[in-house]
Amino acid sequence: xxxxxxxxxxxxxxxxxxxxxxxxxxxxxxxxxxxxxxxxxxxxxxxxxxxxxxxxxxxxxxxxxxxxxxxxxxxxxxxxxxxxxxxxxxxxxxxxxxxxxxxxxxxxxxxxxx
Amino acid sequence: xxxxxxxxxxxxxxxxxxxxxxxxxxxxxxxxxxxxxxxxxxxxxxxxxxxxxxxxxxxxxxxxxxxxxxxxxxxxxxxxxxxxxxxxxxxxxxxxxxxxxxxxxxxxxx
Numbered sequence: 001x002x003x004x005x006x007x008x009x010x011x012x013x014x015x016x017x018x019x020x021x022x023x024x025x026x027x028x029x030x031x032x033x034x035x036x037x038x039x040x041x042x043x044x045x046x047x048x049x050x051x052x053x054x055x056x057x058x059x060x061x062x063x064x065x066x067x068x069x070x071x072x073x074x075x076x077x078x079x080x081x082x083x084x085x086x087x088x089x090x091x092x093x094x095x096x097x098x099x100x101x102x103x104x105x106x107x108x109x110x111x112x113x114x
Numbered sequence: 115x116x117x118x119x120x121x122x123x124x125x126x127x128x129x130x131x132x133x134x135x136x137x138x139x140x141x142x143x144x145x146x147x148x149x150x151x152x153x154x155x156x157x158x159x160x161x162x163x164x165x166x167x168x169x170x171x172x173x174x175x176x177x178x179x180x181x182x183x184x185x186x187x188x189x190x191x192x193x194x195x196x197x198x199x200x201x202x203x204x205x206x207x208x209x210x211x212x213x214x215x216x217x218x219x220x221x222x223x224x
Contacts, residue, residue: 004157033211043158045211056209091157099210101148101203105157 002027004094004106005074012112019079019086021109025094032075033103034067037089049075050098082113117141117204123219126196132189134218136202139183145205147178149187150212151198158201158214161187192222 005024013019025032034046048056049069060067064082069075079086089110093103119137126132138147149161162169162176164185169176175188189196201217 031210035212035214042216043152043212043214045213048209048211056211059211089155093158093212095210099208101146101205101210101212102160102163103210103212104160108155108157 004092004104006090006092006106006109008109009107010110010112012114013082014114015083016081019082019111021077021079021090021092021111022074023077023092023094023106024074025092026096026104029094029096029104031095031098031100032069033093033095034075034077035091035093035105037091037108039088043091046077055098079111082111084113087111087113117213118202118215120200120202120215120218122216123221125221125223126189126192128194128222128224129191132192132196132220132222134187134189134200134202134220135184136187137184138202138204141182141204147176147185148203148205148212149174149176150201150203150214151196152201152217153195153198161200192220194222194224196220197222 032049035043037043045059047060047067064080066078089108091108093105095103146163148163150158152158164176178185199217199219
């Protein structure tokens with residue numbers, strides 16, 4: 001069984017560019033969570049999505065960040081006009097049902113903003 | 115905020131059991147204890163969870179005290195590949211999002 005897939009694994013963007021991070025959940029999982037890990041810091045929740053719906057975006061920065069999980073295709077975390085402070089590892093996790101703390105994480109996307 | 119307290123770091127000799135403690139004195143009756151680990155630069159990995167009974171799977175055992183105020187994760191025969199940061203999580207956000215604390219950095223030494 002394929003696990004959670006994320007791509008790209010590494011992404012370099014210049015300040016002001018857009019970053020798109022993709023996450024394909026495990027087969028049969030329709031719940032996706034995005035987390036961010038800043039350098040030398042802990043993992044912080046960003047957003048929780050089910051197919052076609054954002055359920056909880058309480059951890060998302062108010063500006064420049066958006067997420068979607070369309071009916072077909074992967075979940076996308078989009079960062080517009082990136083700044084150096086956005087440099088971090090972004091992980092997505094999936095679970096098979098709502099409110100379920102047993103989650104399976106992808107390998108992460110390491111975003112570097114130059 | 116995380117509801118758990120863990121030691122910052124621990125060492126363990128390769129081949130020996132690693133016992134990682136966690137205090138969760140404010141846990142409520144319906145809250146589970148979850149353990150995850152993060153090997154350097156990788157995504158976190160689910161290990162085990164439990165409510166009040168001891169649990170065992172192919173990776174580890176979880177011992178929860180009778181009053182449920184603390185628990186211990188046991189890796190029975192630690193290997194170098196078990197070197198990681200281990201997180202003890204008591205439930206999380208209302209929608210299922212995990213709330214990570216600082217965890218315990220376990221170093222397994224040859």
